[in-house]
Amino acid sequence: MTLKIGVIGTGMIGRDHTRRIQQVLAGAEVTALSDVNLDSARAVQADLCPDAQVFETGQDLIASDTVDAVLICSWGATHEEYVLGAIAAGKPVFCEKPLATTADGAKRIVDAEVAHGSRLVQVGFMRRYDAGYVALKNVVDTQIGAPIMVHAAHRNPTVPEQYVTPMAIHDTLIHEIDVFRWLLDDDYVSARVTFPRTCAASHAKLRDPQIVTLKTAKGTVINTEIYVNCKYGYDIQCQVVGEEGIASLPEPMAITKRLNATLQNEILTDWKDRFVDSYDVELNDFIKAASAGTASGPSSWDGYMAAVTSDACVAAQHDEGALVQITYPDRPALYN
Numbered sequence: 001m002t003l004k005i006g007v008i009g010t011g012m013i014g015r016d017h018t019r020r021i022q023q024v025l026a027g028a029e030v031t032a033l034s035d036v037n038l039d040s041a042r043a044v045q046a047d048l049c050p051d052a053q054v055f056e057t058g059q060d061l062i063a064s065d066t067v068d069a070v071l072i073c074s075w076g077a078t079h080e081e082y083v084l085g086a087i088a089a090g091k092p093v094f095c096e097k098p099l100a101t102t103a104d105g106a107k108r109i110v111d112a113e114v115a116h117g118s119r120l121v122q123v124g125f126m127r128r129y130d131a132g133y134v135a136l137k138n139v140v141d142t143q144i145g146a147p148i149m150v151h152a153a154h155r156n157p158t159v160p161e162q163y164v165t166p167m168a169i170h171d172t173l174i175h176e177i178d179v180f181r182w183l184l185d186d187d188y189v190s191a192r193v194t195f196p197r198t199c200a201a202s203h204a205k206l207r208d209p210q211i212v213t214l215k216t217a218k219g220t221v222i223n224t225e226i227y228v229n230c231k232y233g234y235d236i237q238c239q240v241v242g243e244e245g246i247a248s249l250p251e252p253m254a255i256t257k258r259l260n261a262t263l264q265n266e267i268l269t270d271w272k273d274r275f276v277d278s279y280d281v282e283l284n285d286f287i288k289a290a291s292a293g294t295a296s297g298p299s300s301w302d303g304y305m306a307a308v309t310s311d312a313c314v315a316a317q318h319d320e321g322a323l324v325q326i327t328y329p330d331r332p333a334l335y336n
């Protein structure tokens with residue numbers, strides 16, 4: 001059976017996910033598209049899926065008989081409404097990060113899925129599918145002893161003008177927030193933010209870089225530098241310090257050159273290239289599970305925990321140096 005997927009939001013990542021469903025992965029096809037900008041949906045239809053139907057609204061797409069499963073790639077603030085719509089229709093749904101822009105919104109999704117009684121939602125935390133992180137987790141779990149500290153960095157060469165201080169958390173750090181819960185099999189208890197001097201390439205509404213310190217229930221301290229005007233490339237770093245040794249995330253494959261009296265390695269500049277394989281694997285996982293009427297991978301609960309942690313980090317941004325406690329309710333049995 002070929003899974004019929006409807007894509008809501010046909011901007012940068014919606015187009016890219018449509019391409020991978022149509023041209024890279026097996027078992028699914030895009031049968032429906034929707035975007036508030038209908039021209040964008042029509043352009044993706046023309047370029048990638050001429051047989052797909054373009055719907056005026058996301059809710060019409062969700063209700064359509066031509067859609068078995070839904071992919072949400074619209075702006076973060078619109079995710080909650082569409083995820084709740086898909087759950088109400090009993091259709092599996094892949095939601096790009098963030099699951100919702102507030103912890104309350106993410107909790108409403110958890111409650112709706114729990115009331116439905118089985119998993120339908122996968123959140124787009126693709127780093128859990130990245131070969132480097134999977135290899136790192138294997139070493140952390142089996143070789144370096146209990147983790148004590150993590151040193152990490154999330155650097156983008158540049159960001160658009162509308163990117164402002166809290167987005168460093170909701171838009172960027174949210175990947176680390178999720179992947180470190182998974183990597184360490186742990187939950188967070190507190191957050192603290194420190195702002196170094198703002199770099200010259202930034203602007204009045206963006207304090208960049210920032211350093212976020214998260215502490216986990218098991219006592220591990222994670223320091224992550226977020227620097228989104230670093231200029232030189234898109235660079236994701238992670239080093240785990242354990243009781244017996246240290247393990248680091250591998251660098252993406254790059255040719256080493258000896259050229260013009262220098263030793264050189266190219267560094268990627270675009271997140272789409274850095275995680276291209278993990279996007280393929282995460283969507284393949286979604287297609288397999290959704291074809292069986294369910295979901296696997298990062299859950300609504302993971303999306304909710306990321307939202308609770310993000311809110312704490314944003315509160316910490318407003319009170320530099322203060323320790324903000326992180327609390328959440330018990331995990332429902334559906335997510336054990």
Ligand code: NAD
Nearest residue numbers: 009010011012013014035036037073074075076078096097
């Ligand atoms: P984008 O601005 O390029 O595209 C978003 C699209 O959503 C636009 O075409 C816009 O018109 C459409 N849209 C907005 N509101 C809508 C609504 N109510 N209904 C239907 N369509 C609507 O943004 P993007 O970079 O593609 O990001 C989209 C989402 O994907 C964001 O939540 C972002 O955080 C996430 N994202 C995830 C990753 C990742 O690495 N997992 C990378 C980039 C973006």
Ligand code: ISE
Nearest residue numbers: 097154156171172173175271
């Ligand atoms: C972007 O929205 C993403 O999700 C990328 O994966 C991330 O690395 C980047 O910093 C975000 O802006």
